[in-house]
Amino acid sequence: MNARFRLAPLALALFTACATDTGTSASDETTPLTTVALAAPAAPKPEDFAGTASCVSCHAEQSRQWSRSTHGTAGGVPGSRNNPAMVIAPFNGQPIRFADAIVIPRNRGGRYEFVVQRPGEADTTYTVDGVIGGGHMAGGGTQGFVTNWSDGTIRFLPFDWSRSSNTWFCNTGTRTNQGWQPIRATMRLAECGDWPPMRVLGDEPRFSNCQSCHGSNITVAYDASTRYVPGAQLTQFYSVALSQLGDRPFTPDGRTRTFAYQEGHYASDCYRNGGMTCTSCHDPHTQGYRTVDGEPIPGRVDDRQCTSCHASKRDNVPQHTKHAPGSKGSNCVSCHMPYEQQHELGRAIAYGRSDHTIAIPRPALDSSLGLVGSCKSCHAGQSVQQLAEQAERWWGPMKPHERAVGGLLAARGEQDIGKATPLLLQPQSRHAMAQVAGMAEWLDRFATPRMESAPAVLDDALLAMSESPDLDVQALALATLHYTRGQVRRVRRALVEKLENTRDAATHDA
Template sequence: MTRRRVAQRLAPRLAQLAALFTFAACTGESTPATDATTPLSTAALETPVSPPASAFAGTESCASCHAEQSSAWRASTHGNAGGIPGSRSNNVRVIAPFNGAPIRFADATVIPRQNAGRYEFVVQREGERDTSYAVTGVIGGGHMQGGGTQGFVTNWMDGSVRFLPFDWSKDSRTWFCNTGTRTNAGWQPVTRSMRLADCGDWPPMRILGDEPRFSNCQSCHGSNISVRFDDTKKQWRTDIASFAVNCESCHGPAARHVQLMKQGSTSADIGLVALATLSKDESVATCMGCHALKTRLTSGYTPGAQLTDFYSVALSQLGDTPFTPDGRTRTFAYQEGHYASDCYRNGGMTCASCHDPHSQGYRTVTGEPIPGRVDDRQCTSCHASKRENVSLHTKHPAKSTGSNCVSCHMPYEQQHELGRAIRYGRSDHTIAIPRAALDSSLGLVGSCRSCHATMSVQELEAQTRRWWGTLKPHEPAVAGILAARGNSDVATATSQLLHPTSRNAMAQVAGMAEWLDRFAQPRMESVPATLEAQLTQLADSPDLDVQALALATLHYTRGHDRGVRRTLEQHLEQAPRQSALRRRWAMVLGGLGDAAREAGNTAAAVAAYRAALQVIPNAAPLLVNLGLAHAAVGDMPSALSAYRASLQSDPRQPLAEVNVGVALEQGGDLEGARGAYERAISLDPTLALPYLNIGTTLLRSERAAEARPWLEQALARDPGLATAHFQLALVFVQSGELAKAEQSVKRSLALDAANGEAVKLLEALREARR
């Protein structure tokens, strides 16, 4: 039977299915949003200062004068954090086996191999050509005691550098992938029962560098990483000084320092900030640029800039609650538990109090080197009284593991979001007191059960009480959050969650974040009597994140009240760093809008976005999200108005043009929609969505032959678009290319197994083949 006759016999079945198929245009992603009526401030936002590329001298310029520090750094985990495999100038030890032994998935075989000195992964799938991905960078070297891994990146066709989904676990000696965005099973070893598309980073989509257009890991896996769109070449440009963490990552730009030293300058100005002279907060912030979860406020950060102008650390707690009330890691985090530690809040502990910044070895508070993390001197150099009779304090034999300070106060805890299949434990930097019952109630293993796994929580808690009696109470802000669990009375919970006099900024943010999540509504008429006073007092905090969250909460819930409005205006007028405060404030409100929009509460979303636009009028990303909120309920005129206002504020937004096209198309203006999609392509030809939407429009108009090249162009830019694979399958059906149609619909289902229309089409195609 000819291909045409098969297609003709299949036509009635496909006609029935066609009524079920949807050809919805895809909207562009966006970043947090709002809308303006009467602005709280009309002052222009200041652009934070960041050192230019010319200010950096490179690591090699440091070695001639600082030989000892340079040598220590080269042997350290920072010096060996990554590199280019096979490169003499920036080599790295590859611990994963690139020996040709296959990594077998259910639907693919991946060959890690070396080919003419080049490391690569070759992906083989039935009925498809082999595809090779060159490894252009190695991330990590399995250095960490709690579980070491190594990952790999490749140069992508659009100029970005993307993570490959094939990672190696040194401890498990196995290949694994992160299933987070697909099956949500965490990190899983690759097995024959796992599909390639179960890996969340397949096809490669997560980039190296901090660009919100893409899923990304910010700019921590290397030095001085920048990603920007080149308007001349019409593609992305990624610059990476090194895959290692180099000197200037911590010390900042050194070109001026090098110049002054070469000139023999004897001035007190050495052209570089001496890190040893920094305050406690400044010193910790130097490390938290990479060792903390961060929320991006604006673009352009490079080492040497003020971190808090570009990022917020504490506000990463909003929405996701990555930490427990006392600051320990609940999902996945880094070392920002340090901020919740009593040793930091009420003492002088910085990262360098325990870690040598050059060798990454351990040391005492006075700088004396010690062999490793289990040497108690890193703690007893401050807590001298615990040194005299160790067993009196620990209740364990002096030379036992149970008497090591870190065993009880800094235990390794598996990162919960990653699951337990691949070992990846990280030390608890809150330096908490062991509390077996509390730890268990928070979903943590805790230090007691990590050693005494056969004992019940009740037994461990009872033993703790027998040995130490009543434990030190939590700081009030932490105790309040714990007490508020399960409390539905808003007045009582308000007094428990809001603590203006606390010195624990992380807990203050956590408490306000929980209040927002559980109780906040726009324009609340009835609120607890103490709410406004407590939030106003919190807005006077010296911490920018606490200030911003308090003001945003007041604004969202009571911003319609004239007295509250005056309070908000006064705080902006008096703020010494108004721009940094406004960015945080608007980000909180935009996040509330996003959460409400995702929950289908359009009225609350619009209210939050409009409030945020009162803080930063005409903010382009906020206007886009406001448009999406209107579009979600079919209010296309309002959506178009918001999108166009966004483009007026910033004309170089291809995703906003995509959203304009979708709104016009849904209003029946196909010609106008096509124009918007083409404007998006002219702004950024690497963006897949406008190609997809043009192809979708043509397919809906029964112009399948014309749709095909547009859909193929979309997939060339983003092979992870399940919708594009599905619609290309429909194109092939209409042209009678049923084998290609079946292959395309299988690709679609591999990426989106829940697409019922694709399932029906595949069944129909298989029926025709039979």
């Protein structure tokens, strides 16, 4: 059974966990539920935002820098005076051929259009009213398009352009599940996941959308009164780690198994133990690279973005890298942040992204996790065993994994609940992403409602994790306790106490 469906009862538990009448026996089959009204998180009002144009008069230089940056040129409206978009796709009248349709991308006096022609039907013209992406990314850049719909929404069109692969493509993920595929004459139009256009840009909860990251240059009118706006506390609205519940988007050490590489940052030792943030390496206005001290550097292969923290490696680079100075193998990011094709998209369209977990090269582990890894990406002709042996000759035994990551790896294939539980549930860990991954895997493999017989460590491990400073770890530990052991008096008492403390804290903050 699909994990998403097997975990549906747990999703309900997330809403009802801990909400119980303390006077009711823990052995009763049903327990009256109570509710706790929590104050709405404080947040600026949408009408308080004046837009980026209002910044220019005071911050002219920063505004100029941002307008020329990757994000500043990653979308907009073709022909707009204030927010022009750079169209890189060939709107030259050359047809895009499907098995059952012809699509003609054309430019009529600066007006970009897709004309869809299907046998027995009148031609349909879709105007390009917005552009998303500029093909900037080194591992594979793309550009997508949106159109104004008759109901007032802005909708994604299914025809995308890959600058790196120099081809039109579409996302088949919700249809034939082949990822991103070049459009071929054997492909039917309906194989494109966004055909007919139905994915809405903006804040419409019925549709998945990408505006929060990739549509920032397109103005959309929507009601965000109950949703996150900049200036609010992000953790009150958004979770990174809970995406692992019912899915496995990351490897045990936090690298990308599906799509979207940015979350890897949370699994990085540089972030968890070193305080690294996005702006430690990226200037927020130019989006250029810089050292941790803010010194601009020419690009991503400049070792100073790493040696500004790891100064000891700077003194004798070849001693650490075992490669000749100036070679690719002697570059920090080549070994620790290699490009990996985003797996969910397939391999037909280039879309590699740099590994932001900043991992240690481990050829054998990389291969076992389905990753190419930094060593194999350069030394494709050598076997995994050869690469692993060479790595050990050079650097000796590898650094042990963080305990929760090590537990996830050790639990692979372990079918005994008694042996797997202490491996997957690691309350002493400081790696929140791996702790959530361990709980999610335990739930997927072993959990049932109201477990009468459970490993001795289960209750204590989950109760300890319910006190974690990380909200995702707290939430999943509490929900797991409620779902699997909520009938146990000691557990129920702890759940009620946690609910009351949450209510009191919310009342105090309000």
